[in-house]
Amino acid sequence: MLWLWIGLGIVGVLLVVAIWIYNRLVALRNRVDNGWSQIDVQLRRRYDLIPNLVSTVQGYATHERELFESVTEARARAIEATAVPDQADAENQITRGVRQLLAVAENYPDLKANENFLALQEELTGTESKIAYARQFYNDQVMRLNTLIGSFPSSLIAGAFRFGEREFFNIEEPVRGPTTVEFPG
Amino acid sequence: MYEQIAANRRKTIVLIVGAIVLLGAVGYVLGLLYATGPVGVVGAVALATVMSVGSYFAGDKLVLASTRARLVTQEEQPRLHNIVEGLSIAAGIPKPKVYVVPEQALNAFATGRNPEHASVAVTEGLLGALNRVELEGVVGHELAHVVDRDILVGTVVATLVGAIVLISEFFMRTWWWGGVRGRRGNDRSGGGPEAIIFAIGLVLLVLAPIIGQVIRLAVSRNREFLADAQGAMLTRYPPGLAAALRKIAVGASIPMRSANNATAHLWLNQPSRVQGEGMGPLEKLFSTHPPIEERIRRLEEM
Numbered sequence: 160m161l162w163l164w165i166g167l168g169i170v171g172v173l174l175v176v177a178i179w180i181y182n183r184l185v186a187l188r189n190r191v192d193n194g195w196s197q198i199d200v201q202l203r204r205r206y207d208l209i210p211n212l213v214s215t216v217q218g219y220a221t222h223e224r225e226l227f228e229s230v231t232e233a234r235a236r237a238i239e240a241t242a243v244p245d246q247a248d249a250e251n252q253i254t255r256g257v258r259q260l261l262a263v264a265e266n267y268p269d270l271k272a273n274e275n276f277l278a279l280q281e282e283l284t285g286t287e288s289k290i291a292y293a294r295q296f297y298n299d300q301v302m303r304l305n306t307l308i309g310s311f312p313s314s315l316i317a318g319a320f321r322f323g324e325r326e327f328f329n330i331e332e333p334v335r336g337p338t339t340v341e342f343p344g
Numbered sequence: 345m346y347e348q349i350a351a352n353r354r355k356t357i358v359l360i361v362g363a364i365v366l367l368g369a370v371g372y373v374l375g376l377l378y379a380t381g382p383v384g385v386v387g388a389v390a391l392a393t394v395m396s397v398g399s400y401f402a403g404d405k406l407v408l409a410s411t412r413a414r415l416v417t418q419e420e421q422p423r424l425h426n427i428v429e430g431l432s433i434a435a436g437i438p439k440p441k442v443y444v445v446p447e448q449a450l451n452a453f454a455t456g457r458n459p460e461h462a463s464v465a466v467t468e469g470l471l472g473a474l475n476r477v478e479l480e481g482v483v484g485h486e487l488a489h490v491v492d493r494d495i496l497v498g499t500v501v502a503t504l505v506g507a508i509v510l511i512s513e514f515f516m517r518t519w520w521w522g523g524v525r526g527r528r529g530n531d532r533s534g535g536g537p538e539a540i541i542f543a544i545g546l547v548l549l550v551l552a553p554i555i556g557q558v559i560r561l562a563v564s565r566n567r568e569f570l571a572d573a574q575g576a577m578l579t580r581y582p583p584g585l586a587a588a589l590r591k592i593a594v595g596a597s598i599p600m601r602s603a604n605n606a607t608a609h610l611w612l613n614q615p616s617r618v619q620g621e622g623m624g625p626l627e628k629l630f631s632t633h634p635p636i637e638e639r640i641r642r643l644e645e646m
Contacts, residue, residue: 190436197433278422284476285426292434295580300436 180307180316187304191325194297198328201290202237202250208286209234209253212260212279219270220263230256243326250290257283294328301325348642349577352570356497359563363504363556370511370552373545377515384511392506400499404455404463407607411453413443413465424471427483428464434578435491440464444471449600450592453610454486455495462490469598474588481585482612484575492574494567498609501563505556512553557630564609564632572639576646586643589613593636608632 213227233256237249261280264270271277305324308317316322371385378384399406407413418425425442432439440456443465450470456462464486466479474482489495576582592613600615608614609632628635 194436201433281422281426285422285430288480289426289430289433292430292578295434296436 176312177316180313181320184304184307184313184317184320184322187300187307188322190300191297191304194293194300195328197293198290198297201286201293205253205257205283205286205290206234206238208279208283209257212257212283215273215276215279216260216264216270219267219273223260223263226256226259226263230260243328247329254287257287298327301327348573348646349570352566352573355566356563356570359559359566360497360501360504363501363508363559366552366555366559367504367508367511369548370508373548374511374515376541376545384514385507388507388510388514389503391510392503395506396499396503399502400457400495403495404457404461407453407455407610408443408463408465410607411445411447411465413445413463416442416444421471423476424466424479424483427476427480428487431480431483431487431578435487437462437487437491440487440490444468447600449598449615450474450595450613451600451615452482452486452612453607454489455610456490457495458493459490464490467600469595470592473591473595477581477584478588478591480579481575481581481583481588484578485571485585485612486575487578488571488574489567492567492570494571497563497567501560505553505560508556509553512549515549561630561632565634568633569639569642572643573646576643582643582646586640589636589640589643593640596636 209230213231216223217227230253233249233252237246237253240246240249261283264276264280304322307313308322308324367385367389371388374384416424421442421444424444428442429439437459440454440459440462441464443463445451445465445467447467448469449467450473452464452466452470454462454464464483466482470482471479572585575585579585596613611633613636614631614633
């Protein structure tokens with residue numbers, strides 16, 4: 160009789176631990192998904208801003224055609240991308256392009272005085288940093304999820320319920336510092 | 345960075361346990377003197393809880409009103425809104441409401457009982473003086489308070505200290521107006537160890553409110569260090585907040601009209617007082633915030 164109770168007790172404790180791990184896995188998976196959708200929201204926001212930026216800058220800086228084309232092309236590529244590495248690559252090209260576009264503006268005093276441009280500049284700078292923060296949150300949560308899936312005994316639960324490891328989203332860090340816009344080369 | 349966060353968390357726990365022990369000791373002495381048993385402590389804790397719960401739920405509205413903070417829209421303050429939104433994403437919390445305080449002093453605060461009901465407020469002076477990276481550092485610090493639920497921590501500590509003060513007050517008043525009755529009369533003849541315990545208890549009751557305040561302020565300073573470190577974790581750029589604090593230290597002489605002792609602990613930096621080298625050990629013990637130089641030094645070490 161005593162052994163039966165001890166056995167039941169052990170099973171009970173194991174069950175509680177298993178449920179706790181399972182709930183933790185679900186919570187982290189949801190946070191990873193949530194993090195991903197946050198990145199998505201911000202990237203879309205940037206896709207929306209780019210045509211605006213290009214047309215505003217175009218009006219003043221007529222001989223930066225290559226730059227306009229490169230940014231527009233990267234935007235199209237990013238929207239169509241299905242694989243994470245392809246998208247990350249296109250996003251990096253957008254980030255560099257936007258940075259250059261904003262830097263180009265430094266050479267055109269009229270453009271810099273344009274209120275529409277100033278508002279766009281704030282929106283783009285804000286969106287760039289939101290992308291970076293969303294990526295930071297996403298990668299933090301992916302790291303936590305992958306650590307839990309990879310370590311024992313949570314790996315057993317993760318295996319039984321098919322929790323898969325997630326991929327990190329690697330895009331370039333934004334430039335931090337008082338000058339957020341730098342002219343490369 | 346991680347070590348600083350862990351050390352600060354441990355220290356908060358130690359301080360709260362200290363406050364609980366102090367409350368227990370005070371309650372024990374009270375029970376001895378009046379032979380009331382645990383009723384005295386329970387009563388004091390209940391009363392202090394009632395007093396604190398109100399401030400927990402309505403505190404944010406009171407603070408925002410008393411500082412004359414104004415809710416601002418995305419169109420009015422795009423930079424501030426973008427920064428708050430970005431850092432909320434990084435912290436994984438809903439975006440708090442954004443307020444601006446009509447003051448020229450450089451300061452900021454966060455309030456609200458949980459991340460779903462949070463507000464962040466910065467002064468006009470701060471908006472004008474800081475660049476984007478510095479402002480990000482400040483907002484990161486304030487959001488760290490929200491994530492850490494420092495309003496809740498503050499409420500718990502205020503309740504404990506409040507109960508200690510109530511017990512001590514009760515004792516002083518009854519002692520003053522009628523002398524201690526009950527057991528003391530019988531023990532008088534005993535003398536010796538009984539008298540010593542009585543004397544220690546008396547000293548404890550008199551000193552407890554002061555010790556309680558010192559603990560409360562130590563928790564407050566501790567949470568500031570914690571928010572500095574965690575804010576830096578959010579922005580991943582400690583020099584941003586360090587640069588902002590340096591500007592704030594320089595502008596510390598600008599007085600704040602709405603500053604008062606009741607809200608001093610909420611602000612990013614203790615309002616309208618001279619900080620720095622002049623701060624003696626006693627002044628440090630009774631400050632809501634650590635010296636600004638010390639905060640900058642710790643940020644630079646990260």
